[in-house]
Amino acid sequence: MKVFAGDDKALLAARHKINEEFSKNKQVQDEDAIKALVKLGEDVERELKTQIIQAKQIKPGVFQAKITNDTLKLDNLPYNESAILEEPNPGRPCCQSKQENK
Template sequence: MGTRLKVLSVFKRLHRTRLAVFNNDDRSLTAARLKINDEFRKNKNEPSEENIQKMIKMGSDVEIVLREAVLQMEHLGENTLLLRPRESLLLENVPYCDQPRKKS
């Protein structure tokens, strides 16, 4: 796959992940969109192939961190938070299970 296609692929994955992670949170959705677009626009004219590959790797790593480590919480009161985990986080984050997992 060409470098340009890799960059576009990472860009699209970041935006799809942003939509899933910050679902129903307009402020965070907007902030993440602006940050992603700003970083890609800032490095648009990077001439070094080596630096481009490093940035592609960093973008992929950021997408993984967003997908696997970010949780949504909402303030309900002074000392109360409502946790809204995504389904994908609940399935992989089981420290103990009575029944062993089936091998796929």
């Protein structure tokens, strides 16, 4: 309700998914399995609260984002084109070359 407040379509989709998952697992009786499912639900809730934001377009090309106290906020560094190496450093192997050798 908090993450999707005011967004009836998202609230309906979330409610549908919650009911679908509950119905799929309602026959589970093993206590450890139930605890694992509850933990999964709590993890999903935390992920939604911290990673999802609502944004609405207030005029063409301009959006207003709804950021909550729960929203994870990280430092946002501007793109620095000079930080990209034109050619790989000959002294250091490229991580992609490791994948190619496998």
